[in-house]
Amino acid sequence: MVSFLIRRVFYAIIMLILVSFISFLIINLPAGDFMDQKIAELEARGDKSAVARVEDYRVRYGLDKPMLTQYWIWISNFVRGDFGLSFQFERPVKELIGQRLTLSILLSLTTLTITWLIAIPLGVYSAVNQYSIGDQVITTIAFIGIGLPGFLLALLVLYVAIVILNQDVVGLFSREFQDAPWSLAKIWDLLKHLWVPALIGAVTGTAGTIRIMRGNLLDTLGQPFIEAARARGLKSRRVIWKHAVRMAITPLVIILGTEAFPGILAGNILVEVVLGLPTIGPLYINALTTQDMFMAGTVLVLIVFLLLVGNLITDLVLAWIDPRVRLE
């Protein structure tokens, strides 16, 4: 077990190095850099001294050096916990991400909890009562949920909330709490805003999860050990929850590890952009479009890091819930 863990961590580190390098390359692929945009912007404003100042910036950020050197400087600082400076905000990437990380985690956890709380019981109901009216209704709603893009739903919610109900649903805080220090009132205000994106994320996430749960459970319910459990005189509900759901939940655990973990940073970026949330998603999109490469690279590496951590945790959880995958 310990050697398994060490091996997995070792592979994860190699993977992270590769990913960081390749993402750095890709972010640098488009012609020019952030400074070219900056120059164009400043010149358009008629700022003649801009060109000279920009060269200072280039030297300061190391943009005049060859790319491999740039990468080396960035990655060696990265390991020490210094993720570089954001060009756009002229502040450390770490600080910018740190500000938004809590909200991102909070949002994704809320979304995930709502999703599972809705999806698992509905999926179980759907499978146990296959082809019943309830199952048909759930299936129809699930397909609409799968087909409906989250950002569209977000726009619809915005329209209904702002134009019809005259409610403020944009962002995660009301204006008066935006820069206020944390207090009970601010947390309450956050919760009042949080449920909108969480619910939108849950609607789209629930749909797929219901279908997966239903399909797996149907497969499991057809297995001989279910009939055998029933023949031992167990209550139907106990057979379903103790024997069938226990077996059918494995794929959901895999999804949890491989989608939910990276989803903390890049779960529902489009929804977050539409609703203007102060989370990492919009920051990441913005960094990519403006070639704010340390910012973009850092988020990308963190996403992959979370994916790898998620995978490792998934493997451990699977070994815990299913003795067949345990290493002897």
Next chain:
Amino acid sequence: MSEITDDVLVSIRNLRIRFDVRDGIVNAVDGANFTIRRGKTLGVIGESGCGKSMTAKAIMNMVPKPGVMTGEVTLYKRHVENGSQVVEEIRIDQLDKDGEEIRNIRGGVITMIFQEPMSSLTPVFTAGLHIMEAVKLHRFLPIESIGDTMTRNIQKKREVSPEEAREIAIDMLQKVGLPNAAQRVDSYPHQLSGGQRQRVMIAIALSTHPELLIADEPTTALDVSIEAQILDLMRELQETVDMAILFITHNMGVIAEMADEMVVMYMGKEVEEGSVVDIFENPKHPYTRLLLASIPEIGEKKRELATIKGMTPSPFNLPTGCVFHPRCPDFMPGKCDVVKPLLATVAKNQNARCLMYDPCWPNTAEAQAVKAKA
């Protein structure tokens, strides 16, 4: 309730199980009648799809959706009341499928072992947990210590504790011949071989002291040497506990080895029933004869293996008259394809569903019509 007078444990009367499916109606069981006697082994034999397994499920009231069961399945449950044994008649077919009464019978009075030992144990639970699950539901221990009166012992019972359940599990695994039972109790199904898993299934089934064990092709998925071991084990265990066995198989050899009485089924009906000795020595129904003739014999050379011509008919399009007539070597035109035969007594304690033996046949309306035509 009545005083115990006879040895009938389960009686099945006119059992029909119907499935309304997209392509039509299938009668998986089409009027089966038979009786399971206490302490005896009844063998049920037939081709795939003849309704053997479905009959077994009907006895447990576990007919899967969308199956509809009609007819009577009666359990004569024995228990002690005020010091004397009484027999309670329970109509299993009328019980609520997930109700308390049937759940006490399932796994308690009637237990079952299955064809697929590989997948009949939940993969994430240990062998012991399966046994403990059954024991906790169905085994009760007397509260009073030994030495108290019999009646009080019987009346005051409590559930077994987890430690006792574990002890029972180990004890049962020992009884079914699993080596290192004390360690094996914590083995997961994938750590056991097919034969060992079937032993565990038998241990689960016997751990609750059932009155009837339904064995639905318990050795079909095992190789012959393991099959012999499992059959020996079942026979040995049956001798030590007073338990009836309903043994479902498609193997005549296994019936001969295990059963006292047998029922031959074809397309949801029993075509012949009687004692195993009588039927093997003197099979009456043409189908039984053909089944016996198609067993290869050791030492026999240059004989083409006998087969039954044709295939089982489509359940959606059953032949008229006797369902076996298109495949029957003794087919009587104008008779077998018109009249549905009834079960007729052909010898002492031996019945066959064939017009050759049907005493009423000449008097039925159909018979008159056939005669008039001829």
